[in-house]
Amino acid sequence: MIPERSSCGISETQDCAGKNEASCALRGEQLPARWPLDRRSFLLKAASLGMAGGACQILQPLRAMPGWAEPARENDARFIVEARFYRKLANKKIKCKLCPRECVVGDRERGYCGVRENRGGVYYSLVHSRVCAAHVDPVEKKPLFHYLPGSLAFSLATAGCNVNCKFCQNWDISQARPEQIPAEYIPPKRVAELAAQWKCPTIAYTYSEPVVFSEFLMDAADAGHEAGIRSVVISNGYIQEEALRAAYGKMDAVKIDLKAFSESYYQKVVVGELKPVLDTLVTLRKMGKWTEIVYLVVPTLNDSDAEFNGLARWVKGNLGIDVPLHFIQFHPDYLLKNLPITPVSTLERARRIAMAEGLHFVYIGNVPGHPAENTYCPQCKHLLVERAGFEIRQMLIRKDACPFCKRKIPGVWHA
Amino acid sequence: MEGFPAREKVEAMCKERTTSRREFLRNCVAGAVAINTAGQSTPSFPGRAVAPPARSRVSIARDPLLRGAPRRETGSSQGGNRVDPTRILVLLDQAVHGIINAGDPSGAWTKAVRPGQRVGLKVNTLGGRGLSTNVLLVEAICERLREAGIKASDIVIWDRDSEELERAGFRIRSGGNQVQCYGTDRVGYSDYLASFGSVGSRLSKILIERCDVLINVPVLKDHDGAGVTIALKNMYGVIHNPNKYHPDGCNPYIADVNALPELRCRLRLHICDATTACFEGGPGFKPQFAWRANTLIVSTDPVALDYSGWQMIERKRAAEGLKTLTAEGRAPNYIATAADARHRLGNNDPRRITVVETQVA
Numbered sequence: 001m002i003p004e005r006s007s008c009g010i011s012e013t014q015d016c017a018g019k020n021e022a023s024c025a026l027r028g029e030q031l032p033a034r035w036p037l038d039r040r041s042f043l044l045k046a047a048s049l050g051m052a053g054g055a056c057q058i059l060q061p062l063r064a065m066p067g068w069a070e071p072a073r074e075n076d077a078r079f080i081v082e083a084r085f086y087r088k089l090a091n092k093k094i095k096c097k098l099c100p101r102e103c104v105v106g107d108r109e110r111g112y113c114g115v116r117e118n119r120g121g122v123y124y125s126l127v128h129s130r131v132c133a134a135h136v137d138p139v140e141k142k143p144l145f146h147y148l149p150g151s152l153a154f155s156l157a158t159a160g161c162n163v164n165c166k167f168c169q170n171w172d173i174s175q176a177r178p179e180q181i182p183a184e185y186i187p188p189k190r191v192a193e194l195a196a197q198w199k200c201p202t203i204a205y206t207y208s209e210p211v212v213f214s215e216f217l218m219d220a221a222d223a224g225h226e227a228g229i230r231s232v233v234i235s236n237g238y239i240q241e242e243a244l245r246a247a248y249g250k251m252d253a254v255k256i257d258l259k260a261f262s263e264s265y266y267q268k269v270v271v272g273e274l275k276p277v278l279d280t281l282v283t284l285r286k287m288g289k290w291t292e293i294v295y296l297v298v299p300t301l302n303d304s305d306a307e308f309n310g311l312a313r314w315v316k317g318n319l320g321i322d323v324p325l326h327f328i329q330f331h332p333d334y335l336l337k338n339l340p341i342t343p344v345s346t347l348e349r350a351r352r353i354a355m356a357e358g359l360h361f362v363y364i365g366n367v368p369g370h371p372a373e374n375t376y377c378p379q380c381k382h383l384l385v386e387r388a389g390f391e392i393r394q395m396l397i398r399k400d401a402c403p404f405c406k407r408k409i410p411g412v413w414h415a
Numbered sequence: 416m417e418g419f420p421a422r423e424k425v426e427a428m429c430k431e432r433t434t435s436r437r438e439f440l441r442n443c444v445a446g447a448v449a450i451n452t453a454g455q456s457t458p459s460f461p462g463r464a465v466a467p468p469a470r471s472r473v474s475i476a477r478d479p480l481l482r483g484a485p486r487r488e489t490g491s492s493q494g495g496n497r498v499d500p501t502r503i504l505v506l507l508d509q510a511v512h513g514i515i516n517a518g519d520p521s522g523a524w525t526k527a528v529r530p531g532q533r534v535g536l537k538v539n540t541l542g543g544r545g546l547s548t549n550v551l552l553v554e555a556i557c558e559r560l561r562e563a564g565i566k567a568s569d570i571v572i573w574d575r576d577s578e579e580l581e582r583a584g585f586r587i588r589s590g591g592n593q594v595q596c597y598g599t600d601r602v603g604y605s606d607y608l609a610s611f612g613s614v615g616s617r618l619s620k621i622l623i624e625r626c627d628v629l630i631n632v633p634v635l636k637d638h639d640g641a642g643v644t645i646a647l648k649n650m651y652g653v654i655h656n657p658n659k660y661h662p663d664g665c666n667p668y669i670a671d672v673n674a675l676p677e678l679r680c681r682l683r684l685h686i687c688d689a690t691t692a693c694f695e696g697g698p699g700f701k702p703q704f705a706w707r708a709n710t711l712i713v714s715t716d717p718v719a720l721d722y723s724g725w726q727m728i729e730r731k732r733a734a735e736g737l738k739t740l741t742a743e744g745r746a747p748n749y750i751a752t753a754a755d756a757r758h759r760l761g762n763n764d765p766r767r768i769t770v771v772e773t774q775v776a
Contacts, residue, residue: 091696091701104639106639106698106699107699108541108699109699110658111658112658112659112661112662113658114656114658114659164659166615171608171615175615175655175656175659176655176656177655177656177658179600180603180604180655271659271662334608334615335608335610335615
């Protein structure tokens with residue numbers, strides 16, 4: 001089994017992952033199989049594989065592009081749009097207002113993300129429609145467990161990220177400049193067309209860090225909505241409130257990677273800050289956006305009882321007990337190859353602590369077949385959604401409620 | 416996943432370079448000489464990642480007439496715009512002579528390079544035509560390299576981006592029996608990740624695949640984030656993700672980048688172009704802060720060179736009535752980090768740096 005990866009460096013379940021999975025699909029390789037046995041699931045899976053195969057063909061040009069060829073500068077102009085969130089300063093400098101880093105960028109320089117450049121005092125995004133990874137994924141892979149279970153998401157990314165997590169499994173796209181990796185021009189309307197073509201009810205912005213391609217995300221979400229297709233974002237949440245409201249306001253669901261519950265971890269391992277991410281979660285709550293939280297448990301770095309306790313208390317106090325919280329297994333990669341895979345017992349400890357605090361929906365990720373992948377009714381404890389990796393084996397929720405005790409189950413369950 | 420780990424690659428590379436009998440004997444002799452000369456004023460050229468010498472030498476050579484006689488009509492005390500190609504060659508010889516005394520100008524270069532080696536000249540072209548490594552200086556270096564037995568086609572002038580090279584006045588060229596000149600954008604970055612400390616980066620394939628020896632030719636500049644950008648920071652142009660390493664005054668990132676084994680193995684000499692320098696408002700070119708220092712600073716120790724360059728900038732800032740970089744909260748602390756026990760890239764203690772200042776007659 002190859003661990004799945006996503007933008008946050010999460011090894012979620014069995015599969016090739018994130019950008020790498022996109023590459024995998026583009027190479028025409030089959031996704032590892034773990035088929036459910038019932039007829040309905042079999043048919044669903046067969047359809048999804050067929051679509052993925054089709055996606056391989058449609059995105060073939062990505063694969064065909066040479067890895068490190070001479071850049072086609074004459075074509076770069078189509079990827080460049082003026083950035084939405086910045087202020088002009090004296091001497092042709094600008095201050096970026098997209099993320100809390102607030103890079104002050106001189107003329108002909110780029111911000112920390114590497115995908116936004118100051119040209120003569122005007123700040124530009126270099127990655128609009130510049131898709132470096134695209135794939136048809138189950139929405140469970142994001143992971144979004146309380147959002148249209150069993151559905152597919154047309155998932156895409158551009159280069160760049162506004163942090164530098166030492167465990168990132170997609171570092172080869174997230175830590176690269178756009179001109180350093182092959183990409184395809186896929187404008188917003190084409191994104192929506194492709195999603196519709198592959199029967200995806202949702203577009204997912206994922207793999208790298210969607211904050212840095214906010215302009216593209218907003219336009220693609222608009223194009224999607226015009227075509228009746230929803231949008232979800234998989235993000236680190238390291239974004240300023242104005243940009244958050246403008247960009248993620250267009251989303252139908254959000255998954256936030258809360259990398260740890262300590263500033264020192266954010267400073268040393270993520271090269272970011274915790275506080276703005278917590279603020280983002282609170283703002284999303286106020287905005288009424290369906291939000292799920294992922295916490296990648298890295299052995300010895302963010303796996304203490306105190307941290308799990310603090311996290312659970314904060315979630316309960318600020319977001320409520322019905323927010324899904326996923327504790328995910330770490331796999332060594334990038335600059336953190338010296339640490340082992342997270343023991344399952346650690347993930348179970350984290351879950352115990354969070355549930356003892358009163359949280360209702362606490363999941364364990366990247367451990368296929370673990371019972372904590374399933375959704376249970378917090379009231380009558382019945383199994384409501386049975387999962388195995390990305391597979392939905394049973395989905396019993398009806399009319400957003402438990403069919404046994406009628407308790408409302410929070411989420412977006414039906415299209 | 417990525418290719419084989421960086422460390423293995425470097426070890427393999429270094430192994431390759433030490434297998435021949437001649438190389439082995441040469442290294443033994445070099446090692447013995449290095450041990451014996453430690454503490455003396457004439458440095459050896461580092462051919463491997465080794466600890467810095469007990470003392471470092473920095474040569475600062477000036478030529479007030481580098482751009483011709485001062486112009487009375489403009490009131491300029493620094494001559495015209497254009498550097499005199501003959502005088503810059505003399506200035507280069509004098510600067511190099513300041514750190515290594517050889518009988519003739521090309522003699523010094525034979526201590527840094529040897530025929531058959533492929534030599535990279537890592538210039539700095541971020542500042543456009545106004546504040547980039549001077550083309551005539553680079554031509555002078557090429558001339559001396561060729562006299563030292565390096566084939567023209569084995570010399571590559573490079574920086575991150577070909578367009579920036581062109582904007583700085585370099586002519587892009589590759590192939591044929593001529594000095595090569597192009598940016599990493601033409602060949603890309605290594606597939607594997609090189610890492611040291613807080614840094615994990617892909618390295619320019621020009622460095623990895625086309626340079627046995629690297630000569631660093633930076634510009635003396637103020638830097639709004641790092642304090643100054645001289646020899647050490649110029650190595651940001653080697654990695655694929657320099658944007659990730661600007662927080663906290665680039666500290667400890669600059670030191671970490673320079674400690675990457677692939678770089679340390681190849682770096683031989685640093686020739687800092689201060690013919691036109693910048694004492695404020697850097698690293699971009701702002702005419703009001705440009706400073707025709709008509710100077711070259713040469714060393715085999717990038718830390719000592721950066722320390723000396725920093726002091727030059729501070730003196731100029733004082734003369735211009737500006738605050739010190741420390742007072743502005745942007746002292747280049749990365750220089751001390753580069754000298755610490757973890758990095759050992761050179762000396763930043765002025766008591767251990769011999770500065771040789773000369774002026775072209």
